[in-house]
Amino acid sequence: MSDPFLYRVKAAQRDLIERCGGILRVETISGYSKSQVGRWNNPSDPDLMPVGAVRVLEADCGVALVTSVLAEANGRRLTDPETERAADVCVMLSHAELMRQAAELANGMAIAISDGQVTPTEAQTVDRLAAGLERAASDLRAALATIKARGGVPAGLRVVGDEGR
Template sequence: MSHLSNAWFHRLKAAQRDLIKMCGGIARAAELTSTSTSHVGRWNQAKDTDLMPINAIIILEADCGQPIVTSAMAELNGFRVEDPERAVKTTTSIMSSLSDAVQEAGALFATGAAAAADGKFSPAELTSLERAASTLTAKVGDLRNTLAAAQVDDTLRTVVG
């Protein structure tokens, strides 16, 4: 760990404080980890040299549902903790939005073909086409918003093969 300076210590202590806070404070963290409040208080103090043991980190992170200290440790070593479910949800959302847009495009084309079958467009047919075009525009907007959100989601991966 020669590439790490004393900054690693302060980063971990900050993550410990955040984790304790997210779990409801010192008393609740002590209760969850079966540790004395004074010991948890030392984990919570910036200048105290006590660091949380792994079992306490696991218990507290499970309680709040966030890998606060684990993420800090990964980052200190040049890695990142990813939520595999988030990428699946994003991919599912893209596919759903794309499917909706394609379905509405099909509805617009079907409405247009039916309206044009006799070579003229009645006012009712024009209204139907306008409604179908409006619905398609909304679905394409939803798709574009989903794609924009996915572009900032750095956990999304493209599956090939």
């Protein structure tokens, strides 16, 4: 595999398998063998999930991971029809998680490039960290969209020592 798109799809497949509970649970949900699911999960194996398996697994975890990669490859973006999910996301917590994920990505990338060479294993590790950052950014964007739709909300911040005013 040398096509960057295939690496993105493989990473999305791995994330989907993880979100659905791992290889053994995906075997049960999808009806495919453990070895086939393992091939989908292996970044070095060129096997891709069939559309039916993608649909079942994305429905199970509630996140269109593989479908989003396919849409992006065609210059499109998916929208989240579940606006109530966005209403429950706290903007402060979302921001904190985004900053934590960004720091982890920066650290992982620094470690990977520290010797002047990025190995496939290091690339895989950094890719996993980047996926976490994407999820955190998506949650923050959902929270901000909710705030915009509501016409603004209090940030919940206060100045320490300003309680008496």
